[in-house]
Amino acid sequence: MDILGNVSPRALQAPESGIVELVNYARGRDGLIPLWVGEGDLPTPAFISDAAMAALKAGETFYTWQRGIPELRQALSRYYERQFGHSLSQEHFYVVGSGMQAIQLAVQALSSPGDEIVYLSPAWPNFAAAASLAGAHPRAVPLQFADGRWRLDLERVEAAITPRTRALFVNTPSNPTGWTAAHDDLRAIIELARRKGLWIIADEIYALYHYAGGRAPSFLDVMEDGDRVVFVNSFSKNWSMTGWRVGWIVAPPQMGQVIENLVQYSTSGVAQFMQKGAIAALDDGDDFVRANIDKATRARDLLCDALIATNRVETLKPDGAIYAFLKIDGVQDARRAALDIVDKTGVGLAPGTAFGEGGSLFMRACFLRDKGQVAEAAERLSRYIAAL
Numbered sequence: 387m388d389i390l391g392n393v394s395p396r397a398l399q400a401p402e403s404g405i406v407e408l409v410n411y412a413r414g415r416d417g418l419i420p421l422w423v424g425e426g427d428l429p430t431p432a433f434i435s436d437a438a439m440a441a442l443k444a445g446e447t448f449y450t451w452q453r454g455i456p457e458l459r460q461a462l463s464r465y466y467e468r469q470f471g472h473s474l475s476q477e478h479f480y481v482v483g484s485g486m487q488a489i490q491l492a493v494q495a496l497s498s499p500g501d502e503i504v505y506l507s508p509a510w511p512n513f514a515a516a517a518s519l520a521g522a523h524p525r526a527v528p529l530q531f532a533d534g535r536w537r538l539d540l541e542r543v544e545a546a547i548t549p550r551t552r553a554l555f556v557n558t559p560s561n562p563t564g565w566t567a568a569h570d571d572l573r574a575i576i577e578l579a580r581r582k583g584l585w586i587i588a589d590e591i592y593a594l595y596h597y598a599g600g601r602a603p604s605f606l607d608v609m610e611d612g613d614r615v616v617f618v619n620s621f622s623k624n625w626s627m628t629g630w631r632v633g634w635i636v637a638p639p640q641m642g643q644v645i646e647n648l649v650q651y652s653t654s655g656v657a658q659f660m661q662k663g664a665i666a667a668l669d670d671g672d673d674f675v676r677a678n679i680d681k682a683t684r685a686r687d688l689l690c691d692a693l694i695a696t697n698r699v700e701t702l703k704p705d706g707a708i709y710a711f712l713k714i715d716g717v718q719d720a721r722r723a724a725l726d727i728v729d730k731t732g733v734g735l736a737p738g739t740a741f742g743e744g745g746s747l748f749m750r751a752c753f754l755r756d757k758g759q760v761a762e763a764a765e766r767l768s769r770y771i772a773a774l
Contacts, residue, residue, distance in 0.1 A: 454481025564704020
């Protein structure tokens, strides 16, 4: 019997993650320095875990608000006032089961099967896969790469828009490139969306990891009343909560029932005790976030300086996010190179082939780690590159 014969073609066509392939290939090896996935090396800090455990012990294990408990939505409102300087009522916020689910729900809410969503590439592969699984067609528009830096070509974005396009997906600061939109870029993108009648799905998860100082420019800074923007975000990166799988959506209050229904028919909400931990992260975690950003800044400089010094790596220090996206002389197949690098050096990198158009000659390294580990990884990679 052909077990897969009657499985949905859409599910069968879902691609294996090129990042996870490498992780599965080398997970658990002695001496491994894992720079392949987008997370730091610290566990969730105790003030967050303790708040969740206290709620768990108090019996907060029942069904709860589909949109998120009011206390967490209020904490998100305070966070945006503090970090973004924008006053948004709790009715703008919706708690979901990870940043990944936030993207899934945004795609489901804003597109129908056969519609198109334009996105900037290289990009985190999960977005294009999520769009395809929802029946939408993701259309990549590659960023331009020259002299180690990535740039947006808005004319190429506009040229990719068709009558079936429903939304633009914009991740800034970018995973994996580190490209960070300036306010002028955001104004141009939102003006294009207005002219074409499109939604914007804004992934600003790395907004606080901005190495020019302060947070990165946000669509919140250039929006006007009536602009159609949905923000997707996560607790994962700022507060070392990748394994918690808690995220949020910021959307117009008019979309509240739509988003609540989509939550109901997917996860039926996020566990209340986990949401109590998320409140602690937002209200008491600013010092921890600042320490993570300082750590990332030092590690970025250490890794990039060492690899640029080989004169065999084409890159500049990224403006934002937590990744170096490296173009190594002589590498023509990033997947094969990533397998070879982990075998010969014990350093796990994500192959640029996993990130779609424009990424095939690159390798991604997440540098949000202990400085000693990053220094060791830089030394091993420098030796490998010298031997190519």
